[in-house]
Amino acid sequence: MKVRITEYLEVDLESQKWCCQRCGHELVDARQNYKKGCLVAEKPLEEVYPPKPEGQAYGFIPDPDFCRLIEFYCPGCGVMIENEYLPPGHPLTHEIELDIDSLIERYGRA
Amino acid sequence: MAYTRDTEVVERLKPEAVTPEEQAAMAGVEDLDFEIFQHKMNMIALEGKETTMKLGASTGMRWGDVAFGIYTALGDLSVVATGIWFHAVLGQIPVKYIVKHYLNDPTVGVEAGDSFFFNDPFYSGVHAADMGLCVPVFAEGELLCFVGANVHTGENGSAEPGGQPIAAKSRYEEGLMVPPIKVGENYTLREDLMTMLGTATRDPRTMVLDIKARLAACRIVERRIQAIVAEKGVAFFRGALRKILATTARAARKKVSKLNDGTWRQPRFLDIVGSEEKLVKIGICLEKKGDKLKLTFDGVSPLLDNHPQNSFFQGIIGLAMVYFCGWFFHDLPANNALLDALDWEFPDKTIVKASGDAPTALAPSVQTCFVHGIFLIGARMIYNLDPKRAVASWFSGFGVPYFGGFNQWEEPVADISPELNATGAGARPDQDGVNGAGAFFATMSDCSDVETTEADRPFLYLFRNYFKNSYGPGKYRGGSGVGFGVAIHHVPWLAMGGLGYGSKYPATLGIFGGYAVPSGFIQTVHGSDIKKHLAESDRDLPVDLDQLYEEGNPEKGNRGLHNITMGITPFVNGDTYYMPAGGGAGYGDVLEREAEAVMADVREGLVSRETAANLYKVAFDPETLLVDQEGTEKLRRDAFQERKARGVPLEQFEEEWAKLSPPRSALTYYGGYPHPKPKRDFGLPF
Numbered sequence: 001m002k003v004r005i006t007e008y009l010e011v012d013l014e015s016q017k018w019c020c021q022r023c024g025h026e027l028v029d030a031r032q033n034y035k036k037g038c039l040v041a042e043k044p045l046e047e048v049y050p051p052k053p054e055g056q057a058y059g060f061i062p063d064p065d066f067c068r069l070i071e072f073y074c075p076g077c078g079v080m081i082e083n084e085y086l087p088p089g090h091p092l093t094h095e096i097e098l099d100i101d102s103l104i105e106r107y108g109r110a
Numbered sequence: 111m112a113y114t115r116d117t118e119v120v121e122r123l124k125p126e127a128v129t130p131e132e133q134a135a136m137a138g139v140e141d142l143d144f145e146i147f148q149h150k151m152n153m154i155a156l157e158g159k160e161t162t163m164k165l166g167a168s169t170g171m172r173w174g175d176v177a178f179g180i181y182t183a184l185g186d187l188s189v190v191a192t193g194i195w196f197h198a199v200l201g202q203i204p205v206k207y208i209v210k211h212y213l214n215d216p217t218v219g220v221e222a223g224d225s226f227f228f229n230d231p232f233y234s235g236v237h238a239a240d241m242g243l244c245v246p247v248f249a250e251g252e253l254l255c256f257v258g259a260n261v262h263t264g265e266n267g268s269a270e271p272g273g274q275p276i277a278a279k280s281r282y283e284e285g286l287m288v289p290p291i292k293v294g295e296n297y298t299l300r301e302d303l304m305t306m307l308g309t310a311t312r313d314p315r316t317m318v319l320d321i322k323a324r325l326a327a328c329r330i331v332e333r334r335i336q337a338i339v340a341e342k343g344v345a346f347f348r349g350a351l352r353k354i355l356a357t358t359a360r361a362a363r364k365k366v367s368k369l370n371d372g373t374w375r376q377p378r379f380l381d382i383v384g385s386e387e388k389l390v391k392i393g394i395c396l397e398k399k400g401d402k403l404k405l406t407f408d409g410v411s412p413l414l415d416n417h418p419q420n421s422f423f424q425g426i427i428g429l430a431m432v433y434f435c436g437w438f439f440h441d442l443p444a445n446n447a448l449l450d451a452l453d454w455e456f457p458d459k460t461i462v463k464a465s466g467d468a469p470t471a472l473a474p475s476v477q478t479c480f481v482h483g484i485f486l487i488g489a490r491m492i493y494n495l496d497p498k499r500a501v502a503s504w505f506s507g508f509g510v511p512y513f514g515g516f517n518q519w520e521e522p523v524a525d526i527s528p529e530l531n532a533t534g535a536g537a538r539p540d541q542d543g544v545n546g547a548g549a550f551f552a553t554m555s556d557c558s559d560v561e562t563t564e565a566d567r568p569f570l571y572l573f574r575n576y577f578k579n580s581y582g583p584g585k586y587r588g589g590s591g592v593g594f595g596v597a598i599h600h601v602p603w604l605a606m607g608g609l610g611y612g613s614k615y616p617a618t619l620g621i622f623g624g625y626a627v628p629s630g631f632i633q634t635v636h637g638s639d640i641k642k643h644l645a646e647s648d649r650d651l652p653v654d655l656d657q658l659y660e661e662g663n664p665e666k667g668n669r670g671l672h673n674i675t676m677g678i679t680p681f682v683n684g685d686t687y688y689m690p691a692g693g694g695a696g697y698g699d700v701l702e703r704e705a706e707a708v709m710a711d712v713r714e715g716l717v718s719r720e721t722a723a724n725l726y727k728v729a730f731d732p733e734t735l736l737v738d739q740e741g742t743e744k745l746r747r748d749a750f751q752e753r754k755a756r757g758v759p760l761e762q763f764e765e766e767w768a769k770l771s772p773p774r775s776a777l778t779y780y781g782g783y784p785h786p787k788p789k790r791d792f793g794l795p796f
């Protein structure tokens with residue numbers, strides 16, 4: 001049995017793995033940070049936000065000295081499972097740490 | 111009395127222990143009577159809120175930055191009418207202070223006909239701009255309950271107009287801060303105290319009118335309560351009011367118990383300190399076990415001794431309740447019994463636990479920055495239980511002009527403008543966010559009509575409408591925010607500044623791959639020739655914030671772009687000021703957005719053609735704007751493949767990533783990058 005955790009993530013209670021909800025790809029052990037099973041890339045901010053007004057100290061693009069955009073993709077289908085906006089070099093976040101034993105207890109074994 | 115701030119009473123955010131009288135009274139309340147009672151009390155509180163709004167003068171009071179509460183005799187808030195959910199847990203502290211300090215004090219006392227005023231943010235939790243008034247209600251000679259109104263009046267005589275001084279270096283520059291004091295007896299306000307409170311501010315008319323509005327609403331609510339007591343008796347009223355808290359606490363824990371057990375984390379970054387562009391961090395952890403949540407912190411920047419971006423811990427709990435009252439416990443009564451399901455631990459001497467003389471005037475920035483993390487955690491925590499509630503955040507960063515001077519009627523004005531109540535809502539799991547929805551912390555507030563604002567503010571609005579570069583893209587996009595521009599009008603001068611954050615690091619982040627909002631900024635034009643163009647009906651003048659930055663804008667003058675936080679600056683007649691009230695954050699992967707929805711936004715002017723093609727990967731006919739389905743499928747297939755080619759495993763990514771750092775100049779107040787440490791203790795007596 002798979003339990004839906006977010007828009008793009010499920011936990012397979014049998015294998016105890018994080019899975020992509022879109023393609024079923026097994027990412028990593030459910031007790032670990034799901035990001036360890038993703039493909040990771042820094043996305044240039046100018047690919048998301050419009051450039052204007054040009055040549056000014058302020059604009060619609062966040063300042064890369066303060067902020068970078070990191071994207072986490074499913075290695076199976078390429079869907080963006082999540083992203084993070086972090087100051088350069090700031091450690092990535094282990095944002096969801098489920099108590100897997102209690103999850104299994106709640107849903108029963110598969 | 112120690113004649114200083116009371117650090118004990120502010121810890122009493124959870125409901126007081128039930129007294130034997132309350133216990134006995136609760137037992138006598140039948141279910142059906144209880145339902146009717148709750149409905150009546152909610153309607154009465156709503157009447158209190160609406161009355162306050164209709165009688166007041168400040169921007170906050172007129173447009174709904176108002177909470178009307180009904181409190182037990184011990185001070186717990188049982189019933190509240192508001193969209194300002196932090197008042198649901200913070201409004202009680204001044205009442206508990208009055209009960210603790212004045213009820214049995216022979217020099218003050220608490221009698222029928224008394225009224226108490228307060229705005230010390232240590233007790234009201236957020237900032238001194240929020241002011242409150244409460245009155246005790248008596249029945250059969252005994253104290254029955256309190257009722258009161260908390261409202262953002264704003265101006266309090268601080269070093270800058272409007273009650274939120276950016277440049278404050280200690281609390282002594284933050285204006286009037288009144289712990290609860292008795293301002294009225296025998297159903298009458300004391301003229302000496304009204305004169306003192308009025309004189310302490312730039313805008314005495316607003317100060318005193320707002321106080322009288324609160325009091326008038328309290329007296330109406332007092333009468334309504336007396337009517338219920340006359341019909342149902344004192345014991346019933348006491349028991350039913352307490353029973354609301356008891357049932358709320360039970361229901362809150364039951365709802366929490368339905369969540370999966372686990373720990374959720376979210377680091378938050380604020381990009382402004384005072385008016386310096388610097389990074390500070392709030393690392394948030396929320397643990398859920400059984401029927402309890404526990405809030406802890408994982409790395410918070412040290413207390414800022416001489417900049418006002420600090421919050422009292424009670425304000426942080428207050429803002430957490432904006433999420434919990436308005437979103438998570440949306441189906442439960444909003445009152446401080448919800449806190450029965452939440453425990454917390456705060457790190458001392460950090461920006462989330464201010465102490466001593468540190469200034470706190472911009473605590474709302476710290477608090478909203480914090481609670482945005484709770485919204486992100488909340489969406490991830492609740493998806494499994496109730497996916498439709500797992501929404502992206504509304505705009506969280508402020509973007510508020512503040513001003514001081516004289517209006518066209520030669521009356522003093524010192525206030526904020528109401529567009530902060532027109533930000534975009536976050537995208538939802540099944541649809542886009544609402545455009546110009548409101549303010550996430552003030553969900554029953556409004557942004558005024560332009561004409562109403564112009565009637566007693568010295569502004570001429572140039573435009574006010576949706577702004578396409580305000581929200582976060584995604585599978586579902588955030589609601590559009592509002593861009594607006596004003597010219598100083600009818601008066602020789604006005605001083606203006608800006609409050610908020612998000613010019614460097616985005617104010618509001620997306621969820622499940624949805625994108626953050628763009629960065630925001632202010633444009634000013636001093637010595638503008640705008641009035642000449644208006645007199646000539648120049649059709650080339652921009653009609654929205656997007657066009658402002660297009661080539662060919664005919665407005666000439668000394669143009670400057672500024673951080674959303676802009677120190678107070680003199681403007682003269684005809685100078686212009688442009689600002690966005692931000693949009694909501696995005697939900698989900700942009701490559702999953704329906705191509706038709708993207709093109710509908712292009713037609714509406716809410717997405718540019720470039721973004722449709724390059725970010726959403728939609729192929730379309732540039733003439734007809736019709737979607738090319740096959741072309742779009744190919745573009746998106748290629749984009750998914752390109753991601754897989756570009757992405758690398760986490761460990762490999764971290765090797766290079768860990769070598770990066772923000773420039774040292776951005777980390778002055780951070781407290782040790784990347785994991786800030788608490789402040790060294792110099793043994794100061796606080």
Ligand SMILES: [Zn+2]
Pocket residue numbers: 020021022023024025074075076077078079
């Ligand atoms: Zn997949």
